[in-house]
Amino acid sequence: MHLNGNAHVYGDDIDTDRIIPGKYTKTLNLNDLADHVLEDLDPDFRSRLQSGDILVGGSNFGCGSSREQAPLALKAAGVSVVIAKSFARIFYRNAINIGLPLVEIPHHEINSQDEISVDLESGRVVNETASKEYVGTKMPEVMISILNAGGLASYLKTNKNYSI
């Protein structure tokens, strides 16, 4: 899959409380989550975000709690893919499980509003604005299969079990 969008760049250690504060997590309504995404980090993020835009973080993106509401909020708000230098473990699994693509690039120079294109199959990321190209760390096969299935729920619905 090929994705194109403008970058919104934040720093290191963006925790799940800042992605979606605990007080908003208790809902099954994804639009409610989207309404408060990144609210404590950047109150204007939601109004600036265009559907399909790309969120870019530094290292340890998504640290903190295990709330799946964090990737769900990003996805529901229209973020197409998250790029970071590294991801916190639970966030990484959760994002793939709910079908939000991630690309890990240990070193990148991406600035806010840069135009980015991502090829998910190859992990190739191009910063069109700065004419720079990166290749993301390869995901384990099982995660690629889960992402291709659209998430873990449809993966298990079809396969009934895990295979690695």
Place this chain on the structure above:
Amino acid sequence: MGKTIAEKILSKHSGKSVSAGELTIVMVDGVMASDTTAPLAIKAFEDMDGNQVWNPSKVTFVIDHASPAPNERIANLHKIMREFAVEKGIRLYDVGEGICHQLMIEKGHVKPGNLILGADSHTCTYGALGAFSTGVGSTDLAGVMLTGKTWMKVPESIKIELTGTLQQGVSAKDLILYLVGQLGIAGANYKSIEFCGEAIIPLSLDSRMTIANMAIEMGAKAGLVSTNGLKLGYSFEHLEPDPDAFYEQELQFDVSKLEPQVSIPHSPDDVRNITDVQGVPVQQAFLGSCTNGRLEDLHEAANILRGKTIHPQVRMLIAPASKDVYLKALRDGTAETLTLAGASFLTSGCGPCVGTHLGVPGNEENIISSSNRNFRGRMGNRNSNIYLASPAVVAYSALQGKIADPRYAMEVEPECI
């Protein structure tokens, strides 16, 4: 090559020998979800066309994060959990029973050597009794409810050897805050930490839980405390790493000169010696959470507050980690001592820790808290400041109206590093 404790437990649950870096499919001994994560897990389970859970006796739901329900939206989520629990025949601890991690251990749903997954990041707490336990999201949890299995990468391990003896007024919380400060919030990302050494041996199960609990604050997948010296009231196999096991890092630390530690806003790994932060005024003191809401912690606070009254500008909130803890504190007079000193008891559960209800601080207010996270907005207001510390620091600061060193309350001469 020998095996670490993590490799031993994961090998046993994989049905074959596995080592760090390998992907494996593991059989899980138990799962847990709270009211933050269970409703989404139920939805995911249904999306998987799930009908029966793989083993009802191994699934635990707990209503603790926003309990009792503060509004109709959350009340209806709780209702979904109760209905699912009845329909599938799984165990559910309802309002007021306590915090999920406390209950998992207290009620005996975790045993040494087990592999437990919980849809809550502090599931790593069960490392206190030598179980490999880790947090997962709701959909992963639904996958285990369906299959009894999950896939996992066997983590590399970091060994932390703790020597010496903690001085009076310094507790397991200070120790783990210190280590979080040293390793940093991503210092053990994807790794399993093994805590061992002579300083661990005298520690109670309560204290061991405090240590394992905050392994996730270093990004760790699991935090296994050596079972050396652990008493559980039943016999169990003590797992030791093989002498030639490979550790990605081996650290040693003498705890004897450690002073009380405080994590300052807005990250748990921004840790200072109390000497550097004492005097900061506080408006709210919170004693509770899965880190420090146990009987030992309430005793610590009662010893400091007995016969005294907290500062008039401070409100002190206590949420016992479980009903059982509360009952014991009622019976032995601890609850009375703390109430007479001016503290208010809340329902057993997460309480103000996660900012969903109860004890939300005002703008620019400072909170001294015995919990584990002080991210901006954690307690429900992004304009407040959370300082993390031990129960003794929380109690003594409530008394003084400012962050204060509890060693002064104990009339011991503070020793500094």
